[in-house]
Amino acid sequence: MTSKTMLRLGLYLILILFALFYLMPLFVMLTTSLKSLEEIRTGSLLALPRDITFAAWSEAWSTACAGTKCEGLRPFFWNSVLMAVPAVMISTVVGALNGYVFAQWRFKGANLFFAMILFGCFIPFQVVLLPMAQMLGLMGLAGTIPGLIFVHVIYGLGFTTLFFRNYYVTIPQELVRAAKVDGAGFFRIFWSIFLPISLPIITVSVIWQFTQIWNDFLFGVSFSGAGSQPVTVALNNIVNSTTGVKAYNVDMAAAIIAALPTLLVYVVAGKYFIRGLTAGSVKG
Amino acid sequence: MEWLERNVPKMVLAPSFVAIMIFVYGFIAWTAWISFTKSRLMPKYDLDGIGQYNRLFAAPRWDVAMNNLFIFGGLFIVISMIIGLALAIFLDQKIRAEGVLRTIYLYPMALSLIVTGTAWKWILNPGLGIQETVRGWGFESFTFDWIIRPEMAIYTIVLAAVWQASGFVMALFLAGLRSVDGEIIRAAQVDGIPTHRIYSAIIIPTMAPIFLSAFIVLAHLAIKAFDLVIALTGGGPGYATDLPATYMYAMAFSRGDLGQAASSAMIMMMVIFAIVVPYLYSELRPRRDQ
Numbered sequence: 001m002t003s004k005t006m007l008r009l010g011l012y013l014i015l016i017l018f019a020l021f022y023l024m025p026l027f028v029m030l031t032t033s034l035k036s037l038e039e040i041r042t043g044s045l046l047a048l049p050r051d052i053t054f055a056a057w058s059e060a061w062s063t064a065c066a067g068t069k070c071e072g073l074r075p076f077f078w079n080s081v082l083m084a085v086p087a088v089m090i091s092t093v094v095g096a097l098n099g100y101v102f103a104q105w106r107f108k109g110a111n112l113f114f115a116m117i118l119f120g121c122f123i124p125f126q127v128v129l130l131p132m133a134q135m136l137g138l139m140g141l142a143g144t145i146p147g148l149i150f151v152h153v154i155y156g157l158g159f160t161t162l163f164f165r166n167y168y169v170t171i172p173q174e175l176v177r178a179a180k181v182d183g184a185g186f187f188r189i190f191w192s193i194f195l196p197i198s199l200p201i202i203t204v205s206v207i208w209q210f211t212q213i214w215n216d217f218l219f220g221v222s223f224s225g226a227g228s229q230p231v232t233v234a235l236n237n238i239v240n241s242t243t244g245v246k247a248y249n250v251d252m253a254a255a256i257i258a259a260l261p262t263l264l265v266y267v268v269a270g271k272y273f274i275r276g277l278t279a280g281s282v283k284g
Numbered sequence: 285m286e287w288l289e290r291n292v293p294k295m296v297l298a299p300s301f302v303a304i305m306i307f308v309y310g311f312i313a314w315t316a317w318i319s320f321t322k323s324r325l326m327p328k329y330d331l332d333g334i335g336q337y338n339r340l341f342a343a344p345r346w347d348v349a350m351n352n353l354f355i356f357g358g359l360f361i362v363i364s365m366i367i368g369l370a371l372a373i374f375l376d377q378k379i380r381a382e383g384v385l386r387t388i389y390l391y392p393m394a395l396s397l398i399v400t401g402t403a404w405k406w407i408l409n410p411g412l413g414i415q416e417t418v419r420g421w422g423f424e425s426f427t428f429d430w431i432i433r434p435e436m437a438i439y440t441i442v443l444a445a446v447w448q449a450s451g452f453v454m455a456l457f458l459a460g461l462r463s464v465d466g467e468i469i470r471a472a473q474v475d476g477i478p479t480h481r482i483y484s485a486i487i488i489p490t491m492a493p494i495f496l497s498a499f500i501v502l503a504h505l506a507i508k509a510f511d512l513v514i515a516l517t518g519g520g521p522g523y524a525t526d527l528p529a530t531y532m533y534a535m536a537f538s539r540g541d542l543g544q545a546a547s548s549a550m551i552m553m554m555v556i557f558a559i560v561v562p563y564l565y566s567e568l569r570p571r572r573d574q
Contacts, residue, residue, distance in 0.1 A: 011379070012379070014374060015371070015374055015379065015385055018367075018371060019385055019388045019389070022388050022389055022391070022392060023388060025403040025447065026403075028403065029403050032406065041412070044416075044420050045407065045417040094300060098300050100296075101293045101296055105293035107293060107294060110297075113301060115564070116309070117300070119308075119564065120304055120308040122556060123308060124507060124508050124529070124552045124553055125508070126532045126533070126549040127311070127315050127552065127553045128307065128312070129532075129533075129549070130315060130318065130546060130549070131311040131314040131315060132307070132311065133536075134327070135307075135311075157300055157303065158304075186292040211394060214396070215395070215397070215398075216396075217396065217397065217510070217514070218510055221514075222533075222536075232396050232399075232511070235399070235402065236398050236402075239402050239405070239515070240518070248412070251406065252403070254402075255398075255399045255402040258396060258399055259395050259396065262396070263391065263395070266391055266394035267387075267391075273393075274455050
């Protein structure tokens with residue numbers, strides 16, 4: 001064997017070992033969720049389940065106790081859906097219009113405002129947590145799903161604006177100028193020139209916002225009430241519930257259920273997911 | 285009518301402008317103000333100097349939290365960068381099934397940190413997790429009980445965070461490697477320059493902006509890391525794995541100490557701004573020249 005093939009083999013070996021490192025927790029979660037508690041106690045962490053049972057899954061979905069409520073993840077899963085869908089839609093629409101203005105309708109002070117929005121993307125949310133709790137109370141939205149939607153729209157705006165601005169800025173301004181000469185107005189130009197070419201960036205924005213909002217924990221735990229907790233908060237409550245026997249298989253099933261929507265998005269539209277991640281960090 | 289047409293762009297931005305002014309900058313100002321008052325359970329608005337900051341810096345728990353931030357942040361950033369860069373370079377060698385490997389390396393980034401924390405908490409628990417498994421293979425004295433040892437627990441946070449984010453760094457670096465001009469590399473290859481020299485002398489130096497981006501994103505993740513600590517260790521044992529984010533949360537929502545919550549949040553913001561402001565400044569400047 002030449003040293004070159006040795007090198008290639010070593011390379012593949014390292015790459016596969018890393019793949020195993022990244023896959024291991026998912027594998028452990030999945031196998032644990034399919035085992036009985038008895039088998040978990042006597043068997044090995046890395047062993048495949050001997051008798052596959054879906055009992056833990058149905059318990060995680062409909063009867064596991066999160067805090068005092070023993071209805072499983074189901075109600076909280078729907079809370080997350082009810083929260084994420086409107087929040088994603090609103091922040092994407094507003095971001096698209098904002099980005100369109102910043103890219104194509106510059107006015108005095110626009111650069112400064114754009115910089116201010118950009119800074120807003122980077123603040124640690126801890127710094128707005130206290131006043132937001134007070135504000136939601138004043139608005140009568142404390143502990144409600146509309147309150148959470150409001151918070152996610154406000155603090156998601158920065159990123160969606162950034163996405164669309166960086167996308168629209170590549171479109172030549174002559175196009176807009178020509179359309180204006182032809183008598184088209186602000187919304188007409190947006191509707192018939194910009195919107196038709198926006199599908200890729202809308203996808204990026206929707207996926208980014210959905211992942212952020214679905215996976216959020218800080219706002220959920222700070223601003224939700226007993227009836228409006230998102231799935232991440234409920235998952236944490238189930239795992240840390242102190243009543244009864246520690247049901248690791250239920251914990252793992254619950255974790256997978258909470259992770260499924262974003263995992264699915266990643267598998268189906270990974271390309272756009274990566275573009276969102278990089279657009280948020282590298283100037284577009 | 286013409287006035288309207290001219291001002292439509294501004295009117296479209298106006299709601300966002302108002303929202304950002306109130307909910308970002310106004311709220312920061314409110315938190316800053318509260319951090320200079322004697323607020324406890326309820327906000328008080330009489331200024332009282334830097335008393336809260338003195339209390340904060342004197343609190344042993346805050347000391348632990350800041351120490352942990354530097355240990356966790358430092359290790360998390362350095363290890364994620366090394367793994368990310370190595371994987372990117374390895375994947376750049378015309379690897380078969382590159383797409384599959386890339387997908388596997390990056391999927392943790394799609395998960396909630398609560399899910400990540402839950403999974404690793406189970407894997408790392410000494411009773412039934414990795415420790416017991418390796419012992420079952422015959423290594424009776426194998427110990428891996430970091431998660432229950434106060435002086436080691438912070439490293440389990442590093443482990444889980446690196447697992448989550450290193451694939452993302454790989455994706456950033458791989459995109460960077462692929463954007464280096466192929467002509468230059470081919471010319472270097474024709475001249476017989478060895479591959480490792482091509483990387484160290486030509487490719488990596490041109491990727492400086494990507495190192496910076498990766499650093500900013502990772503530093504930002506590190507300072508905001510809250511979910512992971514809550515799910516993995518709950519800040520424990522004791523408060524051994526507290527970070528500024530969990531300290532702030534504890535003060536705000538379980539201790540009812542608004543003054544401490546506000547001052548710790550302000551310190552967090554200053555740490556982030558010390559890192560991010562120079563970066564954003566350099567990013568925004570060339571745009572104005574365009």
